[in-house]
Amino acid sequence: MKDIKKTIFESKAYSCLDCGKCTSACPVARHDSGFSPRMLVYDAIHESGPEVFRDGRLWQCLTCASCETICASDVRYGEFIRALRGGAYEQGISGQCTHGGALQALMHIMASDELNQNRLDWLTRQLETADTSDTLYFVGCAPYFETFFADLNTKSLKGATGSITLLNRMGIVPAISPNERCCGHDLLNSGDVEGFLKLARQNVKEIAESGASRVVVSCPEGYHTLKEEYPRYLGNTGFEVVHIMDLVAQAVLDGSLQFHAVKKKVTYHDPCRLGRISGIYDQPRDILGAIPGLQIVEMGHHRSSALCCGTQSWMNCGSVNKQIQVELLREAKATGADILLTACPKCKIHLQCAMHDEVLGQDLKIEIKSFASFVAGALAR
Amino acid sequence: MARKRKIPQEFRICRDESEPRIVGFVCNWGAYSGLEMAGVKKLKYAPSVQLIRLMCLGRINTGLVLKAFEFGADGVLLLGCPSGSCHYEFGVDRAKESVAQIKKMLNLLGLGSKRVHLVEVPLGDGDFLARRINTFEKRIRELGPSPIKYVPTQIVLADQAATLL
Structure with missing residues (x-):
């Protein structure tokens, strides 16, 4: 069985100050009052037994790293969750696959x-x-x-x-x-x-x-x-x-890539793995900035506070996840942009799925395009 | 929301490796009555087809069939009612939609679309059913074993699992 103590130590969860900033930043906690990243850490530290692995909340975390960017003690929450999931998996417990x-x-x-x-x-x-x-x-x-x-x-x-x-x-x-x-x-x-x-x-x-x-x-x-x-x-x-x-971005800077004018208004969604986890924020904005005539508007939540697309690893998708997606799409609509750009194929799938809502329908409809295909389409001939 | 994984024991039973492993999903109404009829008539059909009874073939989805291939099946046979005489009106049509998708996925994986086949069995027609099962088994024998080898990463025993949840 996975040593929980070791996990807590390695992911720096021991340094948790119990301040609750993670819960305030967590997109899941915003829609599900029963979920709290802080409580998961608390339980793991205080229980340290196999019951931690049986906790259903373990699979709800989106590992979007919103909490990691805000954490005062630099707890590596994604690592912590992955290690606990590893322990649970060894015991034959897994999330609900979609x-x-x-x-x-x-x-x-x-x-x-x-x-x-x-x-x-x-x-x-x-x-x-x-x-x-x-x-x-x-x-x-x-x-x-x-x-x-x-x-x-x-x-x-x-x-x-x-x-x-x-x-x-x-x-x-x-x-x-x-x-x-x-x-x-x-x-x-x-x-x-x-x-x-x-x-x-x-x-x-x-x-x-x-x-x-x-x-x-x-x-x-x-x-x-x-x-x-x-x-x-x-x-x-x-x-x-x-x-x-x-x-x-480098080629744009060198001037070796030229674009034709695109008279559109776009907004860019930072995928968790690219933004918060890999720190690529400026490159997409630089590239879009080099396209003449293109107007870039930012959503309320952007860069390190960007909203997650709501689902992870093809598991545990439910009403909370849908609400996160609706929140993101509403923000994108509110910018008045014609196109929502995202660099992640999965974000695209999840958001397009959320748009298929019969009740909210037109409220959420916005053209969504993959970043690379949009930029390739704007290349000068 | 945690869920207990179970690895089907049947797939792990040691058996003659040269024999094909075929999983058959059987609709409870048209096809299963056909199987019963085949039994009554003492008709012979390929023993390598492992049959799983469902209430309707509409229950299958891409995930379920891919799972069978993941566990090392060489072929998957779907036995349902003819379109239009489904007990639930639309079940077999849903299954046909799934099969179209499954075939595309199997093509991408390089397994080829021939390893999955849907048969519309007229109500209680045992002879027809036994013939089609044998034809499919012959086809899988010709295609050879699936390249996917299932190696269980871990075995969760039923009694051990019971103590966990």
Whole structure:
């Protein structure tokens, strides 16, 4: 059994001052008075027994890091939650999976060695890719999302095609792994460390075999997992991980990427994994700022206080999560923007799902686009 | 909101690895009465098909079928009523929508769409059912074993699980 004391020590939960700032910042606590990040820490410290693992609140946390940014004692709450979930998972307890467990099954299936996927059918002739290259573009689960969420018309692959277009325009012809696996973020986040490690080892092997020294990622979760979690669990992975926004922002600064005028008003949503967890706030705003004619408006909650898209790791989605999504969409509507941009394919799915509300319907409807596809669409010819 | 995971024991029973593993989801009305009829007539059908009875084929979803593949199934057979004579009017139509999605997902995974098949069984037609089960089993035999090998990461025993919750 996972040592709770060790977890409390490592995640610095011992330094909790009991001030309650985390609860005030927590998007779940705002809509569910029964949930409190502080109480979870309190219970873990005072009970330290297996009953902590049986706490249903454990699975409600969105690991959005809103509490971490505000914490006076620098408690690493995400790490704390993940460790407790790991302990619970070892005992056979897990959260309620959504979508009939299809996504979880998909992740576990992808951990198989002999899998020979057929995931690159969406590549067109306009998108230049190479068999071997210094740079590998990590697509992520977008091909699966596009198919699985076809009824929501999420167009998850637009982010990937947009990213490749941007890379091509910067003179980079990336390699794409035909047998890339899920990055494992969601398994790690739901306590299945063993499942995560299987996927991580497969991916590291695939990338090493491709010979690429640099991996470009557009999915915020994939970026965080490849950059931070892989080295933490597997040691030196032998490749550099870059977010596409870093490259694009640099190219915009150099003047090597030019845009045509877009007379639109947009608002940008900071995904948790990209903003609060990876600290990428300025790059998307710099890139959008370079598009002539584009008006950028900020939502009430933006940058480090940005609202979470409401759901995590394909589990525990309920009324509270819906309320968070509604709150975010209302804020986006209130800015008067024509388009809501987000860099995360999952945020896009969750927000589009929330828009399918029959009662609130038009109240929440706003055009939502993937950041990379929007920027690629604005490239000068 | 915590939930207890259970790993189906049946999938972990040691068996002849050369035999295909097929999971069959059976509708309680049209298809199950067909199975009973096949039993009454003492018809033979492939023993490698493990049947799971549902109230309606509308119960299946992409997650449920993918889960069977995750646990090492080589094929999944869905036995339901003909469209239009579903006991719940629309169940089998929902199942057909799910199957379309499942096939696309299996294609992406490189397993191919042939490993899942929906059969509309006329009410109580045992001969038809036994024939179709055998055809599907033959098809899976030709396709060979699924590349997915289920390795249980942990085994939660039923009695141990009972003490936890």
